[in-house]
Amino acid sequence: MKTLRSPLHLHLRLLAVALALTPMAAVQAKTPADQLIVGMSMVNLFSIDPANAPGLDASGVNANLYDTLVKRDQGNPEQHLPQLAERWAISDDGRQVTFHLRSDVKFHSGNPLTAEDVAWSLYRVMKLNYGLATTWKAYGYTAENIQGLIRATDAHTLVVDLPQPADPLLLIDSLATSPSAVVVDRLAVLKHEKNGDLGAAWLVTNEAGSGPFTLAKWTANDTLVMTRFDGYWGGPARMKRVLVRHMTESQSLRLMLERGDLDLAYGMAAPDIKAIESAATLQVQPLQRGTMYYVAMSMKQPEFANRKVREAVRNLIDYQGIDQQVMPHYGMLNQQPMQLGLQARLPDPGYKLDVAKAKALLTEAGYPHGFSTTIRTLSEPPFIDIAARMQATLAEGGITANIVTGTGNQVYGAMRARNFEMIVARGAERYPHPYFSLRTFAYNPDNSDSAGLPNFQGWRASFFDQQLNALIDRAGVERDATARLNLYHQAQQRYDEQAGPIMMISQMTDTAVSALDVRGFTGDDAEATRYLGVYKQR
Structure with a gap:
């Protein structure tokens, strides 16, 4: 018996066939209107x-979970805006800063945020003495003196004394920008303290902040979910949820953006970014x-x-080739230990690949036949691509380099432990300030292994120049602008003369595709993007 089919049934069947023949890109999915779906590599988290x-x-995540006392005004190192602190005052002698805190801030736990929490957060950094404590050690703070120098005089007043002469604006800048300057919920953290660790084991995968989002879930190298904190003092975020998916393949990021499964992606490779720059449904934002x-x-x-060996290596880096062929959408050529655009930055010295000069320097150094070494790096672009080009050009000079890849913890952990030979890496200073740039890359106050100063790249590389x-x-203490500028210039020239072992290749540019x-x-x-004001126009 023949089955009769209605006109509606035939219409639906034809529609299904048409959809099956339609290119996937044309049938675009849509993510939930109140959720932001982000794709990025979390291998270093x-x-x-x-x-x-x-x-x-981690900085990008914590910028949404925590707050700081103050924040930068669009990256201007000389201007700061209120955040947890409504106002502040610097004493006439420049040795004391008094912060007056908001009285309406609550942590995610419901506990009120007080000046005692701020003081304890900084004390905790010093007491645990991880790498980020270096920021505060540079001002003269120690685990022993910090509680007497940074203290709450009442629930909403914090007094900060400088233990040694320094520009107080530098201290304020550190409080605005250091990843360790966020304020943690003292009472909540101490509930999870084990064996006097100040909650260190618990806070690896949990949070105790007052920011616009709370941490709902984090599975390493898989997903991270933040949900809106409706009690945020700055008003609730417009997105109910931010979901971050761990994705390392650029083509996968591109495909999911094109079909509407992602709202935002970081870390896409240059060819994929170029391929979608003209896409009508996507926007590309260089950062x-x-x-x-x-x-x-x-x-x-x-x-x-x-x-002389370091000078030889400097002549075996193909700066221009790397800049033109590897770094588009990743970075801009920069050969100084200071960021582009700063008044104190000297022009690039003009280093370039010069194999003949490198060979002559190696011969003078006692290595006419070169030597063997290793290059540690991450296996993702552009790190592995830089390392591969380094391997090739070092070989031209007679240096045999074996590339060793690993996770972020393995690669950077080896450098922090001063247990490496060569490394291709990316690092701070992330914030535009000449003093902090030089301290990060060229400074080393104590070259002993026991000093434990991993936030100083100079210490990591065992470079010490008094x-x-x-x-x-x-x-750092000079108040006259002209004299200070001259000191910055002299420091860059000295680093160049000494062939400092940390050789800049490029200043990072990031590309967000949404x-x-x-x-x-x-x-x-500072890679600390806050999603507080993000929304979808639908």
Whole structure:
């Protein structure tokens, strides 16, 4: 018996066939209107404890979970805006800063945020003594003196004394920008303290903040979910939820953006970004960062302790080739230990690939036939691509380099432990300020292993130059602008003369690709993008 089919049934069948023949890109899905779905690599996200989370990925997460006393005014190092602190005053002698806090701030736990929480958060950083404590050690703070120097005089007043002469504006800037300067909920954290660790084990994967979002879920190298904190003192975020998916393949990011499964993506490779720049449903936003890509050598290795060898390596880096062929959409050529655009920055010295000069320098150094070494790096672009080009050009000079890849913790952990030979990496100083740039890359106040100063890249590389230290120290307390500028210039020249072992290649640029209906997104200059004002225009 023949089955009779209604006109409606035939119409639906024809529609199904038409849809099956339609290209996938044309049938675009839509993410929920009140949720932001983000795709990015989270391979370097191994802790979100503010006392031990120096990486860019952790900073981006914690910027949404926590608050700081003050914040930068669009990245201007001389201007700061209120956040938890409504106002502040600097004493006439410049040795004391008094902060007056808002009285309406609550942590996610419901506990009121007080000046005691601020003081304790900084004490906790010093007591745990991870790498981020270096920021505060530079001002003269120690675990022993910080509680007497940074103290609450009442629930909403914090007094900060400088233990040694320094520009108080630098301290305020650190309170605005350091990943360790966020305020944690003292009472909530201490509930999870084990064996006197100040909650360190718990805060690796949990949070105790007052920011616009709370942490709902985090599965390493899989997903991270933040939900809106409706009691946020600055008003609730427009997105109910931010879901971050761990994605390392650029083509997968591109495909999911094109079909509407993602709202926002970071870390896409240059060819994929170029391919979608003209897409009608997507928008591309370049984000200038302060972080540097660099090649570093450990001066614990006898070869790299020799200045002529370091000069030879400097002549075996194809700066221009890397800039033109590897770094588009990743970074801009920068050969100084200071960020582009700063008044104090000297022009690039003009380093370039010069194999003949490198060979001559190696011969003078006692290595006419070169030597063997290793290059540690991440396996993702552009790190692995830089390392591969380095391997090739080093070989031209007679240096055999074996590339060793690993996770972020393995690669950067080896450098923080001063247990490496060469490394291709990316690191701070993320914030545009000449003093902090020089301190990060060129300064090392104590070259002993026991000093434990991993936030100083110079210490990691075992580079110590007392004259350079003195120039940077003087710049940090000099109040005359002209004299300070001259000191910054002298410091850069000295670093160049000494062939500092951390050789800048490029200043990071990031590219965020988002759906056309995503509004209110602006990438922060410190990779600490806040999603508070992001929404979808639908």
